[in-house]
Amino acid sequence: MKIVRKSPxxxxxxxxxxxxxxxxxxxxxxxxTQPTPAPRxxxxxxxxxxxxxxxxxxxxxxxxxxxxIVLQHDSSGRGTVTFIQxxxxxxxxxxxxxxxxxxxxxxxWRDLHFLDSDENYxxxxxxxxxxxxxxxxxxxxxKRTAEYNWSDNKTAWALVNEYRRAADQTIWVFDxxxxxxxxxxxxxxxxxxxxxxxxxxDLSDPQQLxxxxxxxxxxxxxxxxxxxxxxxxLKKIGK
Numbered sequence: 746m747k748i749v750r751k752s753p754x755x756x757x758x759x760x761x762x763x764x765x766x767x768x769x770x771x772x773x774x775x776x777x778t779q780p781t782p783a784p785r786x787x788x789x790x791x792x793x794x795x796x797x798x799x800x801x802x803x804x805x806x807x808x809x810x811x812x813x814i815v816l817q818h819d820s821s822g823r824g825t826v827t828f829i830q831x832x833x834x835x836x837x838x839x840x841x842x843x844x845x846x847x848x849x850x851x852x853x854w855r856d857l858h859f860l861d862s863d864e865n866y867x868x869x870x871x872x873x874x875x876x877x878x879x880x881x882x883x884x885x886x887x888k889r890t891a892e893y894n895w896s897d898n899k900t901a902w903a904l905v906n907e908y909r910r911a912a913d914q915t916i917w918v919f920d921x922x923x924x925x926x927x928x929x930x931x932x933x934x935x936x937x938x939x940x941x942x943x944x945x946x947d948l949s950d951p952q953q954l955x956x957x958x959x960x961x962x963x964x965x966x967x968x969x970x971x972x973x974x975x976x977x978x979l980k981k982i983g984k
Contacts, residue, residue: 799883800824800854801890802908806876814912816840822847826915840915843950846907853904860887866901867893878905911949913942918957925966932961932971940978951982958982 797819804814811830818824822842827835842850857864859882872895880901881890896902917939924931942948961967961975 797885800850801879801881801883802905802912803879803881804876804905804909804912805879806874809876811916814909814916816908816912818842826912828912828916830916836919838915838919840911842911843953845952846911846949850904850907850911853900853907854882856900857898857904859891860884860889864891864898865893866891866896866898868895868897870895880904880908907949910947913947914949914953917942918954921957921961925961925964929967929971932967933974936961936971936974936978940974940981943978943981955979955982 800818802814802816806812811828813829813835815827816824817827818840822844824840824842825837826840827837829835859880875894877892877894879890879892882888891901893901893905896905917935921932921935921939924935939948939954943951948954958975958979962972962979964972
C-alpha cells in the first residue's frame with residue numbers, strides 16, 4: 746500500500762480554505778444589523794428661532810441738502826443708512842449702533858410701548874418745513890409706523906433725535922472719507938462741523954469716531970490744519 750504524503754504547502758492551503766468557508770458560514774448565521782434610524786424630533790421640541798425686531802427711522806425734507814434719510818437696524822444695532830444728498834442718487838452706508846446708543850434707543854421704544862399704543866405723536870404745532878419723521882417697529886408678529894414733524898411727547902421726540910444723530914454721524918464719516926480721497930481742501934470745514942456737533946452733544950457716540958480721527962491726524966493727504974483739528978477733537982473726546 747502506497748502512502749501519498751501531502752506537501753506542507755498544500756496542507757496550509759486546505760486549512761486556510763476551510764477556515765474561510767467556516768467564517769463565511771458564521772457571518773451568514775448572524776442577523777444583519779440595520780443602522781439605527783435617527784430619532785424623529787417633534788416640532789414641539791425644536792428650539793424656537795429668536796425673535797428679531799426690526800426698527801426703521803425716516804426723515805424727509807426735499808429742500809434740505811440731505812433731503813431724505815432712511816435708517817434701518819435690527820435688535821443688535823446693525824443695519825444701513827440710505828440717504829439722498831445733493832443728487833437724486835441714493836447712497837447706502839452700513840451702520841452699527843454702539844451699545845450706549847442702542848441702549849438709549851431701545852429704552853425709548855420701550856417707554857413708548859410702541860406696538861401696544863395707538864398714540865398720535867404729532868403736536869398741534871406744525872413744523873413740516875423742518876422735516877417729517879417716520880418711526881416704525883416690526884417684531885415679526887406686529888408692526889406699526891408713526892409720522893410726525895413735532896411732538897409734545899418728550900420720549901417720541903427724543904427717539905427721532907437719537908436716530909437723527911446716528912444718521913448724521915454716519916453721513917459725516919461718508920463725507921469725510923470722500924473729502925480725504927477727492928477734495929482734501931474740504932476737510933477743515935467738515936472737521937469744524939464735527940467739532941461743533943461734539944460741543945452741542947449732537948453725536949450718537951463720539952467714541953466710535955476715535956479710530957477714524959486717529960487716522961486723520963496723521964494723514965498727509967489732508968491739510969495740516971485739518972490734521973491738527975482731528976488731534977484736538979480726539980483730545981476733547983478723551984476728556
